[in-house]
Amino acid sequence: METKEATKNTTKRTAKKNEKPITLLDAIEEIITKSENSKLSDSFFKKSSREIKFLAESYGISERQAVLFCVAMEKGPRRIELDDLARHLNINSIRMLQYTDDVNALIRRRLIRYRDANDEEQFDIYPPVIKALKHNEVYTLAPRTGLSCEELFEQLGSLYKDMYEDAITGDEVIEESIKLVDDNRQLRFAKELHALKLTRKEQGIIIYFCYLLINKDDDDIRISQIDDLICNRSEFQRTRRQFRTGEHSLFKMQLLEHGCVDGIADNSRYKLTNSAKRILLSEFDVNTTDEAIADLLTPQQLVAKELYYPACINNRIEELNKFFTQEHYLQVRERMDKRGFRGGFACLFYGGPGTGKTETVYQLARKTGREIMVVDVPQIKSKWVGDSEKNIKALFDRYRELVKRKELAPILLFNEADAIISTRKSGAQSAVDKMENAIQNIILQEMESLDGIMIATTNLQENLDRAFERRFLYKIKFEQPDATVRAKIWQQMIPELNESDATALAAAYDLSGGQIENVARKHSINVVLHGEQENPLQSLLAECAAERLGNKEQHRRVGF
Numbered sequence: 096m097e098t099k100e101a102t103k104n105t106t107k108r109t110a111k112k113n114e115k116p117i118t119l120l121d122a123i124e125e126i127i128t129k130s131e132n133s134k135l136s137d138s139f140f141k142k143s144s145r146e147i148k149f150l151a152e153s154y155g156i157s158e159r160q161a162v163l164f165c166v167a168m169e170k171g172p173r174r175i176e177l178d179d180l181a182r183h184l185n186i187n188s189i190r191m192l193q194y195t196d197d198v199n200a201l202i203r204r205r206l207i208r209y210r211d212a213n214d215e216e217q218f219d220i221y222p223p224v225i226k227a228l229k230h231n232e233v234y235t236l237a238p239r240t241g242l243s244c245e246e247l248f249e250q251l252g253s254l255y256k257d258m259y260e261d262a263i264t265g266d267e268v269i270e271e272s273i274k275l276v277d278d279n280r281q282l283r284f285a286k287e288l289h290a291l292k293l294t295r296k297e298q299g300i301i302i303y304f305c306y307l308l309i310n311k312d313d314d315d316i317r318i319s320q321i322d323d324l325i326c327n328r329s330e331f332q333r334t335r336r337q338f339r340t341g342e343h344s345l346f347k348m349q350l351l352e353h354g355c356v357d358g359i360a361d362n363s364r365y366k367l368t369n370s371a372k373r374i375l376l377s378e379f380d381v382n383t384t385d386e387a388i389a390d391l392l393t394p395q396q397l398v399a400k401e402l403y404y405p406a407c408i409n410n411r412i413e414e415l416n417k418f419f420t421q422e423h424y425l426q427v428r429e430r431m432d433k434r435g436f437r438g439g440f441a442c443l444f445y446g447g448p449g450t451g452k453t454e455t456v457y458q459l460a461r462k463t464g465r466e467i468m469v470v471d472v473p474q475i476k477s478k479w480v481g482d483s484e485k486n487i488k489a490l491f492d493r494y495r496e497l498v499k500r501k502e503l504a505p506i507l508l509f510n511e512a513d514a515i516i517s518t519r520k521s522g523a524q525s526a527v528d529k530m531e532n533a534i535q536n537i538i539l540q541e542m543e544s545l546d547g548i549m550i551a552t553t554n555l556q557e558n559l560d561r562a563f564e565r566r567f568l569y570k571i572k573f574e575q576p577d578a579t580v581r582a583k584i585w586q587q588m589i590p591e592l593n594e595s596d597a598t599a600l601a602a603a604y605d606l607s608g609g610q611i612e613n614v615a616r617k618h619s620i621n622v623v624l625h626g627e628q629e630n631p632l633q634s635l636l637a638e639c640a641a642e643r644l645g646n647k648e649q650h651r652r653v654g655f
Contacts, residue, residue, distance in 0.1 A: 118231050119153065122146040126165040132185040135162065153233050156204055160197045164206055172220035174210065205236055208263055222260065239278045244378040247279055251306045258323050265324040269299030276302060287374050297345055299324060301375070304351065304367050309379055315354050316365045338365055349492070355485060369489045370496060389470045389490055391497075391505070397461040401587055402451055403580045403608075404573075411571045412455060415442070419463040419548070421503055439545025441566055445556035446573030449609025452552040455573075456508050465548070466505040468494055472514055475534065484533045491541045504547040512551040517558040535560065542566040575607055584608050588615035589635075596632045604639040614638045 354364025581601035
């Protein structure tokens with residue numbers, strides 16, 4: 096026979112077993128009903144323990160926070176005041192202030208939000224919470240740490256979506272976006288943003304511009320798009336004025352710039368600068384104008400080649416080779432600085448096609464461990480008048496950044512630069528002539544303040560503008576190789592040639608290094624098609640005749 100206590104316990108277990116499964120909405124409704132005038136007493140918590148514990152565990156909050164959340168749901172979802180909660184619970188305003196930490200915890204959990212970051216008297220239920228509750232689901236926060244760059248920007252997108260829907264203020268978005276980035280310092284984006292040492296408002300704007308470019312492919316921002324981000328009206332008006340005039344700190348730091356329409360700057364459009372894109376968005380495949388017009392080659396990408404020059408040229412090249420080594424380069428820079436001379440070094444390699452100008456630059460870079468920023472000169476001349484000047488400025492901006500970041504200053508190479516260093520047109524009237532003059536003027540100005548090494552190659556030195564001639568510190572004329580040098584080139588290009596045949600070819604035809612390379616390549620093709628010849632001299636002489644006859648005006652990069 097069961098005792099009275101055993102019977103009581105059995106009854107409790109049976110009752111618990113027969114309890115109807117609870118849902119979120121059931122629990123909230125029950126707590127709202129039982130909490131009215133409860134003064135948050137112990138008896139209330141005991142009477143509602145099942146529902147309170149269920150909600151607390153579901154949302155990962157404390158039991159008291161669960162009750163406050165339910166009451167807020169009843170009084171909301173919009174314009175809820177602390178006094179509304181106090182009246183429902185029948186407690187005075189002073190006691191209600193004791194629960195401020197609980198309210199802040201609900202805000203951090205993104206269950207409620209202050210309507211204004213500067214006013215903690217009113218708050219709303221966070222809209223995604225209500226949306227989830229309609230399906231009896233718990234609103235969960237996505238992980239904030241250990242994110243990839245793509246995941247980071249996806250979460251930023253959720254923040255901005257809430258801002259567009261007035262679910263969160265611009266000030267809150269800025270704070271939340273900065274915290275989210277700070278929580279992911281393993282990302283280069285976060286590291287570089289932190290290194291810029293921006294104010295919180297500046298950080299918020301830059302993060303937003305990056306988001307618009309990466310997530311929306313929007314690189315043409317209007318001031319109205321940042322309206323929601325800046326809550327204070329007077330601050331927004333000030334920001335708009337500073338954006339239009341370019342006086343905003345983000346413009347002065349060269350992180351933002353005015354947009355461009357048909358080559359003309361438009362002070363009502365804004366975008367990240369190429370510099371900002373490279374610094375902040377290196378983890379994304381973001382194309383910049385200056386990267387489209389200049390490739391960066393590393394020393395490891397350059398193939399070692401033995402070059403042969405006439406004695407007079409050889410001495411000058413060896414001098415440059417010695418100068419470009421880091422030890423001598425730094426010593427020369429220091430001496431120049433002490434004497435008040437310019438610190439940049441501009442060199443001009445001029446002479447006929449195929450004489451080794453470009454390959455000499457490559458080998459100088461390879462031997463001294465320097466990268467080469469190779470400019471695609473035709474790309475500079477954009478079809479849109481006005482873009483060309485912008486392109487050339489962006490190009491030099493990028494080079495300056497490389498010089499600052501790299502241990503060894505790279506070489507800035509303008510290959511076949513005839514089109515941009517030739518004589519400027521006086522009295523230019525056409526838009527094209529004015530554009531070309533503008534490009535040249537910008538290059539001349541940049542050469543004056545150059546910090547690094549610039550080399551230009553040209554086949555048409557007679558057209559060189561006198562202003563450029565003065566700015567090139569080293570001017571080296573590349574001449575056709577003499578017979579002795581040509582013989583060495585022949586043997587390098589076709590190792591199976593004996594010395595006698597190489598000398599005969601060199602004496603018979605005064606070809607450039609580039610032309611000899613052409614003949615050597617055709618010889619390789621003939622060997623594959625027809626097999627090795629016991630005595631290839633005659634066929635090589637025939638190829639030399641064809642090369643000279645058919646390629647008098649050939650402008651090929653020498654490959655020896």
